[in-house]
Amino acid sequence: MSDTAATLTQDRQKLEMAALSAPAVVLTVAMIAFPVVYTIWLGFQTFSSTGKQSFAGLANYSKLISxxxxxxxxxxxxxxxxxxxxxxxxxxxxxxxxxxxxxxxxxxxxxxxxxxxxxxxxxxxxxxxxxxxxxxxxxxxxxxxxxxxxxxxxxxxxxxxxxxxxxxxxxxxxxxxxxxxxxxxxxxxxxxxxxxxxxxxxxxxxxxxxxxxxxxxxxxxxxxxxxxxxxxxxxxxxxxxxxxxxxxxxxxxxxxxxxxxxxxxxxxxxxxxxxxxxxxxxxxxxxxxxxxxx
Missing domain, CATH: 1.10.3720.10 (MetI-like)
Structure with a gap:
């Protein structure tokens, strides 16, 4: 019983630590992921001189070649x-x-x-x-x-x-x-x-x-x-x-x-x-x- 109680205590401590660190982890991942995902999305867009935005597909990447x-x-x-x-x-x-x-x-x-x-x-x-x-x-x-x-x-x-x-x-x-x-x-x-x-x-x-x-x-x-x-x-x-x-x-x-x-x-x-x-x-x-x- 003592070994089981010790294991449960350790599991509870791990869960508490995970719960305490979860907000910081989520915020850090979001701060990294959002700019990357947004930049990837922008890479498939084209902007006119008036600021109008439209989907360009792979046009921006094909332009790199030439x-x-x-x-x-x-x-x-x-x-x-x-x-x-x-x-x-x-x-x-x-x-x-x-x-x-x-x-x-x-x-x-x-x-x-x-x-x-x-x-x-x-x-x-x-x-x-x-x-x-x-x-x-x-x-x-x-x-x-x-x-x-x-x-x-x-x-x-x-x-x-x-x-x-x-x-x-x-x-x-x-x-x-x-x-x-x-x-x-x-x-x-x-x-x-x-x-x-x-x-x-x-x-x-x-x-x-x-x-x-x-x-x-x-x-x-x-x-x-x-x-x-x-x-x-x-x-x-x-x-x-x-x-x-x-x-x-x-x-x-x-x-x-x-x-x-x-x-x-x-x-x-x-x-x-x-x-x-x-x-x-x-x-x-x-x-x-x-x-x-x-």
Whole structure:
């Protein structure tokens, strides 16, 4: 009888906890589901210049196939994603190794990781001033070394690398923080065995640290991929998709279509396509993480 009473008590407690948490769960699901469902519905609608709405079927999605700006925006999005992710992973791992190896004061560590805590608006405005072709500090430094000045954000050739560098400056410390947590969880016995065997620091990193860190690095890549594929704030503040359409990512293009040209149906189709790309990238990285897990 006592076991039965204990089981009933546990079941009652579970039901009470479920009842208490149900309103929060329902509200959270509704807040996520409603915008998604509404956007899907808008993707099948068309809007006239007078605001009249009508059902368009798959017309918005078929339009994507022949839309040059869509394919251009997709290419810019992928190029910026790959370049930024590579820079952030490489320098993030390096910064994590530096922070892990050197016992730096807390204030120094805080300075290293402070950029990603800065609001993107502030970071964008700051770099807009630094990279100003006429008065910015970046060209002043180049000229002080005898190098020619650059147009930076005003150059179709350099705008994507420049935006990637700005984003990498801000978010590399975030990657480093994730990797640093992975470094601190590695088993010390492996390093003791490598030291006894006389392995060099580079060989230790190559054969031990990097393979053991791969799941953590892929996790950092997943978290950054979600942000990089829907990259908007820094680009809008610094270039607004320019010069011309040189930095016109899918996010910027969708924003313009929806809020400048008021084609809400086509903008919804663009954003849903971008959402599918984000999900695809996350699933691919999740599969990779399962393959490198130890």
């Amino acid at each position: 839309d040059y700006e869509f394919w251009h925006g997709l290419w810019i999005t992928i190029a910026l994603f790959v370049l930024s992710l590579v820079l952030q992973l490489v320098f993030g791992v390096w910064l994590a190794l530096v922070l892990h190896a050197k016992r730096l004061p807390g204030i120094v560590r805080s300075l290293f990781i402070s950029p990603f805590m800065m609001p993107p608006v502030v970071a964008g405005m700051m770099w807009l001033v630094i990279l100003d072709p006429s008065l910015g500090a970046a060209n002043y430094i180049l000229q002080s070394f005898g190098l020619p000045p650059s147009d930076w954000l005003a150059s179709p050739t350099w705008v994507i690398p420049t935006v990637a560098l700005i984003d990498s400056w801000q978010w590399t410390p975030y990657v480093a923080l994730i990797v640093l947590g992975g470094l601190q969880s590695l088993p010390p016995s492996v390093y003791e065995a490598a030291q006894i065997d006389g392995a060099s620091p580079f060989r230790t990193f190559q054969r031990i640290t990097l393979p053991l860190l791969l799941p953590t690095i892929v996790t950092a890549a997943i978290l950054r991929s979600v942000d990089l594929l829907r990259f908007f704030d820094i680009i809008y503040i610094t270039t607004q998709g320019g010069p011309g359409n040189a930095s016109n990512t899918l996010n910027i293009y969708g924003f313009r279509v929806g809020f400048e040209f008021f084609n809400i149906g086509y903008a919804s189709a663009l954003m849903l396509t971008l959402t599918a790309i984000v999900f695809g990238a996350v699933l691919a990285f999740n599969r990779l993480r399962g393959a490198v897990a130890w």
